[in-house]
Amino acid sequence: MAKRLLDRQIRLLEYLTSGAAIFGGNPATMPDRTLHGIDRRLLDLEARFSYAKRMEKIAAVYPKTIAMLGRNQTAIFEDFVAACPPSDLSRLANARQFYDFLLTRWQSKPPRPRYLREVAACELACAEVRVTAQEDGPGGLPGPSAVRRGDIRRRAGVVLLRCSYDIKAIFEERPGRGSPARRSTSLAVAMPPGTHDPCVFEVEPAVFDLLGALDEWTDPIGLGIAPELDDLIRELADHGLVEVRG
């Protein structure tokens, strides 16, 4: 295959992912000359099909965020297309790209409502947990020989979020809820054992810190003597937040 084909493929994808092809507008932005002979209107149709598929993936991760973007959606999506061409086929990669784009945008133009940044972060966390949640049950995998029965660690894939607004209610789909109150909350997003959907849990700040520290297998005795510790570990394990070496 001549090298020229790769050049044409690159130019084709540049055009198909451009705002000019997807949203129309500037007729001066014609496809590269290496694409001459292909009907531009068909290219634009292909671009819209591909864009729709990409945005389907993103909308599946951010239904609440996108709804809250309201009438700014169109301008935001156009800017997103211009700033972030698709570089990976996976839903999660596209979702991360959109989140990074929003964060950058919100540095200069804070989001409305203010808590939108946290809603987007929580939706991304749910998507990440869905993908990265560990396959095996608690203690199912053999650990290093130094790991002892009863040791604990944070379950793989759990995402911890500190929020300034009480956004958890938004994820509970409670009817009649108003805007979330400004309140410091500590959230843990996890996939409880035996379930297929991520859950958003609010945890005490001390538990949040504990979960954050449990990167490696840890002997719970080293965490201090607390009569409630066994119950707490059991509860965290039941919610898919920690695993206990069996």
Next chain:
Amino acid sequence: MSRGIRSDAGASSPAIGIGYRAAIGDWTRDHLDRFDVLEITVDHCIYNGGSQRSAIFDLVDRIPLTAHGVALSIGTDVPLDLAYLDQVAAVVERLKAPAYSEHLAFTRAPGRDLANLLPLPKTAAVAESIIAKVRTVQSRVQVPFLLENITYVFEWPDSKMSDAEFLNLICRETGAGLLLDIENLFLNSRNHGFDPWEFLDALPAGLVQEVHMAGGVSVSEDFLERPMLADTHSHPIPAETLDLLERVLARHTPSAIILERDDRLDAVEEILDDVARIRTRVEKVQTEQSYGEASAGSPN
């Protein structure tokens, strides 16, 4: 369970099933008795990970599985990603799949991944490059490799071959089989004005080793003389596609017929109905073939 997939109905009867989708994974597991086979998208095992991957691997030995890919981009004019191919090989092995299929297309170029299948110029030079890559795939994935025809919106102006000629050349030179997407064939024939029956007649007997069926929507644009049919995998199979299936079954013995559905997945009754419509057509062809054989064998 053997690696060969066939329906319980008989050695020459294709297994009929659907493409596994996580969104209806629970429903699918509850209705395994309605299908002979499930098609697994290997990329769901490679990229999705976690509980979705284990849910797929849990199906091994419960129902025959066949392997399909969407991320190889065999047509991109760069060397194949061998690390990805090795991941595919491992998934195929774990699925106990009898074949691995991919699209004759490209989806990405350095710096961009459209995640949408795009056509290649149908020229001898491009075919030569694809032939070499198919051989690479065959050397790393230890089950038969099948190429799938895609649907396309536009054509490259320098294409010199028909769809059938391009596929035939690559398959003949490599020994690869054809995963014939009959809906894609039907859509292309309508959108680009060629005869799908001629396409089928141009394929050597026995080349089609698996089949995809689906239903889509039509898209109207001011500049189009007639609505364009789009491969959305969202609606019941059109009758014309089922008619083409009958023609395919007259000259080929595919091991599996897979219904693809990616949208409106909650319309599960439509899925079951489409599977039943495929079975009816398969049985019709088999009955006609049996009658023909009996007639040929009769003394008169």
